[in-house]
Amino acid sequence: GNYLRSEILFRARVNPRRRARDLSSTERQVLAVEIIQTSAQAYRERGVTNDLQRAKEMKRDGYTFEQYRFWVFERDGLDCYRCASTIVREVESSRRIYHCPTCQPMPS
Numbered sequence: 001g002n003y004l005r006s007e008i009l010f011r012a013r014v015n016p017r018r019r020a021r022d023l024s025s026t027e028r029q030v031l032a033v034e035i036i037q038t039s040a041q042a043y044r045e046r047g048v049t050n051d052l053q054r055a056k057e058m059k060r061d062g063y064t065f066e067q068y069r070f071w072v073f074e075r076d077g078l079d080c081y082r083c084a085s086t087i088v089r090e091v092e093s094s095r096r097i098y099h100c101p102t103c104q105p106m107p108s
Helices: 002-012 025-044 052-060
Strands: 088-092 095-099
Touching (some): 002 025, 002 095
Antiparallel strands (some): 088 095
16 A cells, blocks of 8 residues: 555665666665565554554553554654654655655765
8 A cells, every 4th residue: 555655665765756767776675675574564463564662662652553553654744763853744646655854865
């Protein structure tokens, strides 16, 4: 689904505005691994793509499923779990995309 796109790109540290053909071979390899790992985790964990230890702790602390489920998806305006920058929501081809501008920068 659309949430996986945001989550996979975040975990791979790829800015959503980058074109696949412009990625280095290392970036493509990392992206390929994250496609498999993130999708498998989401399947196993009923849609949770966040760090599983963090999700477990947040659940224990009373957060709802939607609050602990994702790294970035539907978290616009909230702090990034990695760097505390603000998560951004954009629309690309009429689909929402969420990312952290610090963890997923555009290359210079």
